[in-house]
Amino acid sequence: MREHPLDQIPFYAAGMLSDGSRAALEQHLSVCPACRSELANWEHIAVGMISLTSEQTLPLPPLSPIVRTSLRPHPTAVQVLRFAAHLIWMQRMVIFRSGIFPALALVILMVSLSGLLFPQGEVLFPLLALIPILGVLITAMLSGAQSDPAYELVATTPTRPGALIYARLSLALATIICMASAGSFFLSAITLQPLLRTISVWLFPLLLLTSLTTVLSQLWSPLPATAIALGGWWGTMFLLTRRSTLYPGDPSLGDLLAPLLDPSSQLVILELILALVFWAAGWILFSYSSYRSVYQENGQ
Amino acid sequence: MMGYNILMERRSDLISWRTDDPDLSLVRAIARGDARALEELYNHQGPGILAYLFNRLGDRELAEEILQDVMLAVWQGAGRFRGKSRVRTWMLSIARYKAINAWQRSAPVAMHFDEELPDPAPGPSNLATQGDALKELSAALLQLPDHQRETLELVFNHQLSCKEAAKVMGVSPGTVKSRLHRAKASLRKLLGSQEDNHA
Secondary structure: OOOOHHHHHHHHHOOOOOHHHHHHHHHHHHHOHHHHHHHHHHHHHHHHHHHHOOHHHOOOOOOOHHHHHHOOOOOOHHHHHHHHHHHHHHOHHHHOHHHHHHHHHHHHHHHHHHHHHOOHHHOOHHHHHHHHHHHHHHHHHHOOOOOOHHHHHHHHOOOOHHHHHHHHHHHHHHHHHHHHHHHHHHHHHHHOOOHHHHHHHHHHHHHHHHHHHHHHHHHOOHHHHHHHHHHHHHHHHHHHHOOOOOOOOOOOHHHHOHHHHOOOOHHHHHHHHHHHHHHHHHHHHHHHHHHHHHHHHOOO | OHHHHHHHHHHHHHHHHHHOOHHHHHHHHHHOOOHHHHHHHHHHHHHHHHHHHHHHHOOHHHHHHHHHHHHHHHHHHHHHOOOOOOHHHHHHHHHHHHHHHHHHHOOOOOOOOOOOOOOOOOOHHHHHHOOHHHHHHHHHHHOOOHHHHHHHHHHHHOOOOHHHHHHHHOOOHHHHHHHHHHHHHHHHHHHHHHHHHHO
8 A cells, every 4th residue: 555645754854765665755746845845844853853862972882891791602513512511521520429330330230130030031121120210210319400409509600400400411321321231232242132122121211211200300309200200110011011920821021021122112112202202391491491591680 | 954964865875775784794793603793783883772772761871781781682682683674673672672671670760751851952062053943943852752752763863664663662653653743743833832932
């Protein structure tokens, strides 16, 4: 819809009309004395405004030191990765305090060795039953941002609690995964089980349960998160093994738990998908809380 | 006359800055973490934003403080700026938002979005060079309700289009037009009464 010339004249006076509108208005002005008079009025007002609030009247102060200190250059992807690796590595002082590292090593060694006590087909049960639980307990222990006094120090550092929790979890999980992989390698070598199968037995449930515990720990607290994760795991095992194995002719535990033992089974793939969903949800929750705190600080 | 010359220069410059907002490349550089680009943008847009803030708040120190907040917000938000509006419009919108927030936090400071502005008139030497008609016009402009003077300022001093001025003030383009016409009518009335007083 074409605008009325009277509405366009102030913007023409300010030099703010597009080329097309400007040409049309100039044509109109050449034949309309009333609009020319209107333009003269607006030009008079424009000159008055420019004279009144001339930008040169206030000298520009220098950028404040507070703003200058905030101007840290945005990091590159390599710098971010390097910082993340450094942050994760720094957590070794917290993770491995109070003899956690030797305790973990001992537990995983015993879990791996105990597999040898089971019959050949059921050698993987201790790994399946205990490694994921170990992961849940460690996750719960490290997710107590509200209860752990160590996190009080976070307020004095630029690192956000979410990033710190993820850094600690990454190091703890990497440690468990390395140790359990070594145990799996040992078991595979002795029992001639395929290594991929031995590792997938505990790796996918470990990822699923730890990611679930992390998300739930943020929503509530580590204790109910642990209860829900372990309860869910127990429920899954119960559903798979509810058929009695006490009588001859009944299926063995190995047959009943086959959906969790076979790396290509649908249940194992589902575990991996759910783990990815929970990790993503955890990151979104952390990012949202960080974003909110940043913008509240800046009053936006 | 200085104001008239500025007006004519701006009109002849129209085509160059409408097709290519030079500040956009600065904002893109700021988004990449270039602190020198922020400094350059500050030197380019800072005076205008400061004048706008001072005219709204009537407090030079507070206006300078909010200008720093605006630059911090530009630093943090440059990555999210999509370039759909001009950089000046974007910065004026931030400045207005920050000024309202500052006013809400510190009630004693007068906020001149709807009230009368304190006298930010140019100094005596400047006034002495202006003609009587311009002096009368300046006096009349200072008596306008602030939302009308703010609209005039955004259009004539900051060279915003109707849509841009509407965006900064959070009103419709129709409201901008009606404010302009009301401002002109008010000025005519005020200048008429001043002429009557002279008579």
